[in-house]
Amino acid sequence: MPSNKQVLVAGRPSGIPQPEHFEIVDGEMPTIGEGQILVRNQYLSVEPAMRGWLADQSNYSQPIEIGSVMRSLTVGEVIESRTPDFAVGDMLMGWFGWQEFAATDADAVIRKVTDTDLSPSLALGVLGLNGVTALLALEKVGRPVAGDTVVVSTAAGSVGSAVGQIAKLLGCQTVGITGGPEKVAICLDDFGYDAALDYKAPGLEEALAAACPHGANVYFDNTAGAISDAVYRHLALHARIVTCGTASVASWDPVPTGPRVERLIMTKRLTMGGFVIFDHMNEFDAASRRLAQWVREGKLSYREEIIDGIENCPGAIADLYKGQNFGKRLIRLARF
Numbered sequence: 001m002p003s004n005k006q007v008l009v010a011g012r013p014s015g016i017p018q019p020e021h022f023e024i025v026d027g028e029m030p031t032i033g034e035g036q037i038l039v040r041n042q043y044l045s046v047e048p049a050m051r052g053w054l055a056d057q058s059n060y061s062q063p064i065e066i067g068s069v070m071r072s073l074t075v076g077e078v079i080e081s082r083t084p085d086f087a088v089g090d091m092l093m094g095w096f097g098w099q100e101f102a103a104t105d106a107d108a109v110i111r112k113v114t115d116t117d118l119s120p121s122l123a124l125g126v127l128g129l130n131g132v133t134a135l136l137a138l139e140k141v142g143r144p145v146a147g148d149t150v151v152v153s154t155a156a157g158s159v160g161s162a163v164g165q166i167a168k169l170l171g172c173q174t175v176g177i178t179g180g181p182e183k184v185a186i187c188l189d190d191f192g193y194d195a196a197l198d199y200k201a202p203g204l205e206e207a208l209a210a211a212c213p214h215g216a217n218v219y220f221d222n223t224a225g226a227i228s229d230a231v232y233r234h235l236a237l238h239a240r241i242v243t244c245g246t247a248s249v250a251s252w253d254p255v256p257t258g259p260r261v262e263r264l265i266m267t268k269r270l271t272m273g274g275f276v277i278f279d280h281m282n283e284f285d286a287a288s289r290r291l292a293q294w295v296r297e298g299k300l301s302y303r304e305e306i307i308d309g310i311e312n313c314p315g316a317i318a319d320l321y322k323g324q325n326f327g328k329r330l331i332r333l334a335r336f
């Protein structure tokens with residue numbers, strides 16, 4: 001009998017998940033019941049949000065239970081089907097977990113991967129959770145118009161790089177904030193930002209003033225923390241803040257304190273809106289198709305960082321919080 005390598009949650013992290021919070025086991029090959037499909041995973045996603053999914057606090061979803069397979073979006077092929085909805089050979093993107101094989105109900109499927117001219121891996125990045133979040137959060141909460149200045153944090157990353165390019169497609173001036181000179185160069189050369197600022201170098205405040213002489217109209221915030229404190233001081237009248245991620249907040253309990261922004265919100269008539277992609281899953285497929293069209297037309301670039309082998313899953317989240325990833329981090333399974 002072939003086995004099913006799985007990454008189980010072995011402990012609940014109090015902060016950023018580390019390798020010791022996971023265990024790799026040789027599980028049994030699953031069998032399917034009526035209405036189910038058997039999926040062989042090809043790519044597993046690694047997300048900063050996994051920190052939240054594993055935490056038992058400050059969350060928007062049920063914490064993953066200790067001992068269960070790590071929750072993850074993946075792309076895989078149907079190798080057995082007992083539902084008319086999916087056929088053997090279909091490529092699917094869905095909640096199939098950090099494992100080689102998943103026996104699952106149809107409701108775990110997010111979408112069929114029909115863009116056969118593009119790599120299936122894109123269904124987890126620029127055409128997946130990250131790209132769709134960038135597009136919908138920017139449009140719904142940021143509401144940019146041509147001529148606006150849009151500032152983006154984690155600008156070289158999977159969400160941020162898409163935000164910067166989509167804002168540019170809409171006729172905006174784009175200012176990316178990222179960590180280190182290599183990622184600054186990527187923002188300028190690969191993702192077409194008009195300006196890219198290194199938050200790890202001194203002088204972020206002055207750099208923001210120079211890059212946004214009339215203030216920023218939209219701030220797409222993926223980090224919170226000190227980066228956002230600096231950006232808030234350079235917002236234009238009626239600016240919109242898209243609160244999409246909190247990558248720089250090291251502790252959720254106690255939460256760090258910072259400047260009081262209420263007076264700024266009032267005097268500048270700012271609007272701050274939280275966004276979680278899971279409120280918008282009914283728009284996912286249409287958004288993904290729009291993004292795919294831009295990719296085909298060469299208007300939307302992306303970077304992927306593909307790591308081979310399920311044994312690399314346990315340390316993969318912590319690396320994101322050290323800024324060690326260059327693009328969308330994926331784990332490719334050995335059987336492909």
Ligand SMILES: NC(=O)c1ccc[n+]([C@@H]2O[C@H](COP(=O)([O-])OP(=O)(O)OC[C@H]3O[C@@H](n4cnc5c(N)ncnc54)[C@H](OP(=O)(O)O)[C@@H]3O)[C@@H](O)[C@H]2O)c1
Pocket residue numbers: 047048049129130133154155156157158159160177178179180183222223243244245246247248249275276277278320321322323324325327328329
């Ligand atoms: N709300 C939603 O529905 C939703 C959906 C998807 C993603 N997100 C959020 O979007 C953000 C980006 O996600 P992604 O998947 O595209 O990841 P990513 O940007 O490809 O990778 C994470 C990046 O976060 C930055 N980072 C890590 N620790 C940091 C710190 N202490 N201070 C400042 N920056 C730090 C690093 O970039 P640098 O090297 O530039 O520092 C790192 O490369 C995350 O906050 C994520 O949670 C939200």
